[in-house]
Each structure stands twice: as structure tokens, then as C-alpha cells.
Amino acid sequence: MAGTLTPLPESRLGSTLRRDSWWAEIVPVFVLLGGFGLYATWRAFEGNYYSWGPYLSPFYSPLIDPQHHWWPYSPALLILLGPLGFRATCYYYRKAYYRAFFLDPPACAVGEFKRKYWGETSFPFILQNAHRYFFYLAVLFLCFLWYDAVRSFSFDGQFGIGVGSLVLTLNVTLLSFYTFSCHSLRHLAGGKVDCFSCATFGRSRFEAWRISTFLNERHMLFAWSSLISVGFADFYVRMVACGAFHDLRLL
Numbered sequence: 001m002a003g004t005l006t007p008l009p010e011s012r013l014g015s016t017l018r019r020d021s022w023w024a025e026i027v028p029v030f031v032l033l034g035g036f037g038l039y040a041t042w043r044a045f046e047g048n049y050y051s052w053g054p055y056l057s058p059f060y061s062p063l064i065d066p067q068h069h070w071w072p073y074s075p076a077l078l079i080l081l082g083p084l085g086f087r088a089t090c091y092y093y094r095k096a097y098y099r100a101f102f103l104d105p106p107a108c109a110v111g112e113f114k115r116k117y118w119g120e121t122s123f124p125f126i127l128q129n130a131h132r133y134f135f136y137l138a139v140l141f142l143c144f145l146w147y148d149a150v151r152s153f154s155f156d157g158q159f160g161i162g163v164g165s166l167v168l169t170l171n172v173t174l175l176s177f178y179t180f181s182c183h184s185l186r187h188l189a190g191g192k193v194d195c196f197s198c199a200t201f202g203r204s205r206f207e208a209w210r211i212s213t214f215l216n217e218r219h220m221l222f223a224w225s226s227l228i229s230v231g232f233a234d235f236y237v238r239m240v241a242c243g244a245f246h247d248l249r250l251l
């Protein structure tokens with residue numbers, strides 16, 4: 001049976017036929033991502049309270065030239081591009097911040113600004129294509145963060161466990177899930193392959209693709225949980241380092 005055609009409202013910012021609270025999805029993104037951006041920027045420039053005992057803030061790892069022999073500013077600024085570039089070019093975050101910050105569009109089937117749309121085919125957004133290279137860099141950063149997590153269990157050469165050890169270990173675990181659920185890795189494992197059994201290392205590639213697909217389906221969850229954990233890990237180290245509270249030794 002033929003349905004009745006409903007004319008779409010004039011396309012302008014926010015116009016829509018949707019009756020649900022479509023804006024409820026972008027408000028938390030705006031608050032959380034915006035809040036994290038402000039906090040991380042302040043901490044990166046602060047250049048202080050980034051380590052205590054065996055703990056090192058993930059915002060400052062790897063720690064380069066902390067004595068300021070040749071770099072007069074905060075050591076975090078030397079390494080900022082790696083994690084920032086990885087998150088900023090992430091396929092999931094792109095969707096999230098295009099909607100929440102650029103309102104481009106604010107949500108599916110919701111009107112946006114009228115303008116020529118070039119997508120990611122021209123400068124500056126064409127740079128988003130560098131995501132795969134940031135992925136390689138992120139794996140390198142993970143090595144440093146795992147080293148920091150292991151080191152956080154060593155108190156004056158003795159094995160011990162503090163709350164900070166658990167915070168740093170949980171953080172790097174979530175960051176690993178986030179990194180290894182990346183779309184680029186899934187494409188590396190199984191992209192451009194029509195037939196796994198015919199491809200070189202087909203069996204291994206299929207297994208890698210299968211695992212990365214499992215993780216990739218949860219990429220949004222890992223993106224948010226790792227964002228919160230990395231912010232909290234830095235906050236924890238800062239609070240302990242500045243003496244606002246004491247690290248609790250569990251063992």
C-alpha cells in the first residue's frame with residue numbers, strides 16, 4: 001500500500017522530523033571530550049607533579065629531558081603529538097566530535113549548517129588519513145606505558161603494590177584494548193583479502209582479523225573508558241605528587 005509522503009522541513013541547523021531526544025547523544029560527548037581537552041592541555045603545559053616514587057603520569061611518558069638541558073618547556077609537550085594525533089584522527093572520535101563540536105551534522109537526519117561539503121578530501125581534514133601512522137606510533141607509546149606500569153610495582157627495589165600501581169596498570173590495559181581495537185589494525189589484518197585460505201599466512205591473518213573484529217566491535221567502549229582512565233591516572237599521580245593525598249600501600 002502506498003504511504004503518504006511527508007515533505008522534509010527546510011534544511012537548516014537543527015531542523016528534523018525526529019521526535020526523540022537526538023541531542024542527548026552529543027551533550028555528554030561535548031562535556032566529556034571538552035572537559036578532557038581542557039584538563040589535558042592544562043596538565044601538558046603545567047610541567048610539574050608528573051611523578052612520585054615509582055609512578056609516572058601517562059601524560060609525561062616517555063619522560064624526555066626532565067632536567068631541562070635542551071628543552072625549556074614542559075616535557076609533555078615533546079610527546080603530545082603521538083597520543084593526541086591518534087585520538088584526534090580515530091574513526092570513532094571523528095564521528096563524535098564532528099557531531100558534538102562542529103554540528104556537522106548534529107545527528108542523523110538533523111539539519112546542519114548550509115555550506116559546501118568537502119568531507120575529508122581537502123585540507124585540513126585530509127590529514128585524518130594519517131591515522132594508520134598514528135596507530136604505529138601508539139603501539140610504541142604502549143611499550144613505554146607498560147614499562148611504567150611494571151615499574152610502578154617496584155618501591156625502592158622491593159616488590160609492592162600501591163593503589164597507584166593498580167591505577168596505572170588498569171589504564172594501560174584499557175589503552176591497549178583501545179589501540180588494538182583500532183579500525184586500521186583490523187584492516188591491516190584482513191583488508192584487501194578476498195580469500196583467507198588462498199592468501200599468504202592466511203590462517204594467521206584470519207585469526208588476527210577475527211580477534212581484531214571482536215575488539216573493534218567494542219571500540220567505542222574502549223575509546224571512552226581509556227579516555228577516562230588516562231585522565232584519572234594522571235590526576236592520581238598529580239594528587240599524590242603534590243601531597244594532596246597519600247598513596248595507599250596494599251602490599
Ligand code: FES
Binds near residue numbers: 131181183219
Ligand atoms: Fe579509533 Fe583507530 S579507529 S583508534
